[in-house]
Structures are given as C-alpha cells and as structure tokens.
Amino acid sequence: MTPRELLAWNIRKLRVERGLSQERLALEAQIERVSIxxxxxxQVNLGIDSLGKIAQALNCAVSDLLMSPLPGDEMPPVLRPGRKSGS
Known part of the structure; x- marks a missing residue:
C-alpha cells in the first residue's frame, strides 16, 4: 500500500471503530468534512498539521494512521448514512 492508501485505510478504520461520521470527525479535528x-x-495529500488534528480527534498516535493492516484485515465498513451521535 502507498502512504496515501494506508492513511485512507486507517482513518476510515479508526473512525468507523469509534462510530464517528465524517462530519463528526471533521468537527472534532477542526477541518472541513469534504477533506475527510x-x-x-x-484524492488529496494531507498536511502534517491536519494529520495531527485527525490523530488527536481519533485519540491515537500519528504513527497509528500509517500502520499497515494485518494480513486478512478487511476494508472497514461504511457507516449507515445520517448523522451519528457525538461522543
């Protein structure tokens, strides 16, 4: 996987595990929802400051956003459409 693919995989995985919508993650990270x-x-390269904001909002280390998935890991599922409750 490329770094961009790893980042996309891990952000989605962690976001879904935490039950956060893209909108909620964007709000907590103080970045635009469309960016998430x-x-x-x-589709975009992420700046280091935004990477740090996303990691903080997901309560993880920046390095966690670039970890390779384990063999057999499946793509994280898509959350049901609609607003998710805040945590």
Whole structure:
C-alpha cells in the first residue's frame, strides 16, 4: 500500500471503530468534512498539521494512521448514512 492508501485505510478504520461520521470527525479535528471524504477516497495529500488534528480527534498516535493492516484485515465498513451521535 502507498502512504496515501494506508492513511485512507486507517482513518476510515479508526473512525468507523469509534462510530464517528465524517462530519463528526471533521468537527472534532477542526477541518472541513469534504477533506475527510477526500482523504478516505485517496484524492488529496494531507498536511502534517491536519494529520495531527485527525490523530488527536481519533485519540491515537500519528504513527497509528500509517500502520499497515494485518494480513486478512478487511476494508472497514461504511457507516449507515445520517448523522451519528457525538461522543
């Protein structure tokens, strides 16, 4: 996987595990929701400051966002559409 693919995979995985919508993650990271969508679709390069904000919002280390998935790991599922409750 490329670094961009790893980042997209891990942000989506951690976001889904925490039950956060893209909108909620963006709000907590203080970045645009469309940016989260573009990152997860591997359409943009992420600046280091935004990477740090996302890691903080997901309560993880920046290095966790670049970890390779384990063999057999499946793509994280898509959350049901609609607003998710805040944590």
């Amino acid at each position: 969508s573009q990152i997860e679709r591997k």
